[in-house]
Amino acid sequence: MSKKASNACPSFISNTFFTYSTVKMVEVPNSAIALLNRVIQLVICGYIALYIVWYQRGYQEFQEPRGTSVAKIKGVSSVSVKIPSSPSANHSRVVWDTTEYGLPPLENNAFFIATHQIVTYDQSDSRCPSALKSKLFCANKTSICKEGKPTPSTSGFFTGKCVASFENSSISVCEISGWCPEEMSASTDLQISLHDLSNFTIFIKTSVTFQRFDINLRNIGDNTNFSCRYHPIGDQRCPIIRVGDILEGLHTDIPALIKEGGVIEIEQLWECNFDYDKRLCYPRYLFHLLQSGDDKQSPGINYRTAYKYRFDNTTYRLLSKVHGLRFVISISGRGGRFHALQLFLAIGSGIGYMVIAGLVCDFIMVHVHKSRNTFRAGKVSLVRPTETTSS
Numbered sequence: 001m002s003k004k005a006s007n008a009c010p011s012f013i014s015n016t017f018f019t020y021s022t023v024k025m026v027e028v029p030n031s032a033i034a035l036l037n038r039v040i041q042l043v044i045c046g047y048i049a050l051y052i053v054w055y056q057r058g059y060q061e062f063q064e065p066r067g068t069s070v071a072k073i074k075g076v077s078s079v080s081v082k083i084p085s086s087p088s089a090n091h092s093r094v095v096w097d098t099t100e101y102g103l104p105p106l107e108n109n110a111f112f113i114a115t116h117q118i119v120t121y122d123q124s125d126s127r128c129p130s131a132l133k134s135k136l137f138c139a140n141k142t143s144i145c146k147e148g149k150p151t152p153s154t155s156g157f158f159t160g161k162c163v164a165s166f167e168n169s170s171i172s173v174c175e176i177s178g179w180c181p182e183e184m185s186a187s188t189d190l191q192i193s194l195h196d197l198s199n200f201t202i203f204i205k206t207s208v209t210f211q212r213f214d215i216n217l218r219n220i221g222d223n224t225n226f227s228c229r230y231h232p233i234g235d236q237r238c239p240i241i242r243v244g245d246i247l248e249g250l251h252t253d254i255p256a257l258i259k260e261g262g263v264i265e266i267e268q269l270w271e272c273n274f275d276y277d278k279r280l281c282y283p284r285y286l287f288h289l290l291q292s293g294d295d296k297q298s299p300g301i302n303y304r305t306a307y308k309y310r311f312d313n314t315t316y317r318l319l320s321k322v323h324g325l326r327f328v329i330s331i332s333g334r335g336g337r338f339h340a341l342q343l344f345l346a347i348g349s350g351i352g353y354m355v356i357a358g359l360v361c362d363f364i365m366v367h368v369h370k371s372r373n374t375f376r377a378g379k380v381s382l383v384r385p386t387e388t389t390s391s
Contacts, residue, residue: 058346067208198244260300
């Protein structure tokens with residue numbers, strides 16, 4: 001046995017490194033199978049040429065754009081003014097321009113339009129009844145108004161007293177120590193006009209770069225007409241967009257969106273083919289609703305700001321709760337240019353699909369065709385090992 005083992009090692013090395021093996025070819029004179037094989041191969045070749053190479057631009061190397069955007073909003077609106085704590089009060093209207101609703105005035109790749117504002121004037125650090133909206137009813141029982149405990153709305157601390165409501169003297173509520181009057185107990189409600197908001201315009205100025213190709217682009221050309229308005233079919237290159245056109249395509253509750261606020265994405269899709277003139281590359285604008293105003297839990301978007309001032313040695317503040325539309329500008333897409341290596345890789349990956357033709361035809365001949373036994377005998381060789389006896 002040791003002699004056989006010693007001879008096996010050189011034989012294995014010889015067969016591995018010095019013997020060439022190839023696949024046995026079996027010719028089948030069957031026109032139907034041959035035609036099927038060529039049709040499948042032709043379909044695969046068409047898939048490689050039309051889809052992988054042409055449609056998917058497999059002959060190019062790609063890079064995603066990098067860049068930044070700045071937006072400017074223009075428009076003026078008539079804003080309704082209401083006092084929720086005094087329903088019988090006469091409603092008035094004021095005018096909001098960019099300074100009023102563009103808060104904050106500048107963000108990086110984003111901007112905000114205030115649509116609904118709740119303002120509490122002349123707050124001072126003192127004691128006052130809690131707002132009815134806080135639902136801190138006590139009915140002359142001070143057990144729920146435990147002194148020194150913060151209120152659920154975190155607007156102040158309980159004083160331990162039960163007093164008449166500022167909004168309705170027939171109702172008793174807990175007294176608080178904090179910035180008084182409390183928000184919503186003596187606040188003014190301002191809401192923008194939907195009709196005016198729809199006519200606001202957004203001017204987007206974007207610069208992107210494709211560093212691999214040493215190409216820098218802007219969405220504004222030398223011949224840009226700044227009196228244009230963006231339209232997905234009529235004028236795709238215009239950088240000025242009506243807010244109304246954005247809202248109409250969101251398919252959401254617009255009044256709730258105006259009242260509670262929301263988040264909207266403006267996607268700039270740069271699909272560029274740098275085998276042609278780079279000036280033919282410009283973005284498409286897509287609009288997506290990320291946060292709506294009619295969600296059951298935590299709808300919309302809002303934030304609070306306070307402005308402090310002093311009068312007669314007393315510190316006052318003006319508190320504003322602002323709801324609005326936050327627009328986030330994103331940049332996506334890709335730019336491509338011809339590259340020979342990418343072309344060969346695309347063709348090579350497609351050639352691998354050619355084995356499908358042989359697999360389909362072999363399956364038919366071995367398992368389906370009426371002459372399957374004859375084909376199997378010609379294709380498959382059964383080798384039976386011979387038994388040897390050791391001396």
